[in-house]
Amino acid sequence: MYRAIRSFFDERGYLEVFTPTLSPSLIPEPTIKSFETEFINPFEERMKLYMIPSPEIFMKEMIANGSGSIYQISNCFRNSEQLGDVHNPEFSMLEYYSVGMDEVDSIKLTKELLNAIPSENENLRKPFLVTTMRDIFLEKTKIDLDEVQDEKEIRKAAESLGIHVPGNESWDDTFNRIFINNVECDISKDVPVVITDYPKQIECLAKDYTDRPYKKRWEMYIDGVEVANCYDEETDKGKIKGYYVKEYEKMEKERKGTDDVIPAVDMAFADLEMKKSSGVAIGLDRLLMTSLSLTEIRPLLSFPLSDMLTQDN
């Protein structure tokens, strides 16, 4: 599969890049926990380094510096995620950025990619079912997201479905509660499903629609498992800066006094001349898993962390 992916992008003129796994700063993402380590520089001050949760920070800098369309297969790290059937703290990620394209073009490109990789699972070859988040929510829950734009309204909607919501919960947490409970578990397992137009309340570096409260972001599910995430990348420096400030503050507030690492951020990221582009990130272990019609990634990993932990006990 890795060879097929490389040929696919090489044929289309994408440059394969290799960026660092250790970074002195990360993009602030309150929902992702980081691994932290230290560079011991003899006779100098030690320097904190973080294992990347995605190569996004470096790849975007390359785009801004005029690299053109690029792709990368790299190992990424996410801490504090519980070891489940489709989670390992170290995992393989494919990221590709297409310069000049938007998220709709990325759907087409991703369809072609799925056709080009080896698969024993017929579902990967089938036409995608593309739906907006609002439509799939309406279908599965009868809730119109347009009408539950604040915390109070979405909480009422959740409670009408029998979901208990603790006090002062944020909009996106309540949204995710409903999404996981009533929508995600019921996503078609017969064809790849692309859910577009994510709520703007879920902060990320995707562009906003100007006429509706959603972002130009999609996620793809194969056999009901989330495998890909895509943005029409934000290029507005003010908005990138705003995201950095807001999300860093949120992360600091949530993590202060806990064991969770608060990774450094580099505000200079917001000053990059980000080009019009669309980026897709695919969890490769999960893609490989679905291509073999498996339901867990363990058999694909030579050394799953869960096994190494049991050996120690």
Place this chain on the structure above:
Amino acid sequence: MIKAGQIEKGTALLIKGQPFLCIEREFVNPGKGSAFVRLKLKSPATGQTLSETMKSQDNAEDISIEDRDFQYLYNDGENFSFMNTENYEQIEVPMKSFPDYEYLMKEGESYRVTMWEDQVLDIQIPSKVVYVVTETEDAVRGDTVQGVTKDAVLETGLKIRVPGFIKQGEKVRVNTETKEYIERVNS
């Protein structure tokens, strides 16, 4: 109280005053979202199952459960009767809470029972059990080739498919989850 992220298969929880046993647990991390767990819970009282989605950081009320050994005596069509082998106390468990268990448990045999106060939450049946075949037709000559199976009834009344060479009165090892034949047991 425990965090929802600590709940495992087998954890007993109190939900709206009712005991539930976790039978399935899955971690879900929505893209750009907090960590969640999706649970499937079973009420031993009614056999009813419940799906619950909680944030890993949410609190859940766990209850302390205890395993005790009970001897299975008989069933009267509605309840299973068990006896505590230490104090000879008898308890009754509604059969509808444990469908098919009447065909898996042997009268007189001891089983480990998971209890919360006086309530039975689970009856543990080993995953592989040896049963005597009480009814099966003799194989027709020539049908003893590999791969040919036939119906058989076991001592508990469980009906399974067995290979053609198995005779009435012989013992077979059975997977109690799938209710499938595993192998013949000699002696």
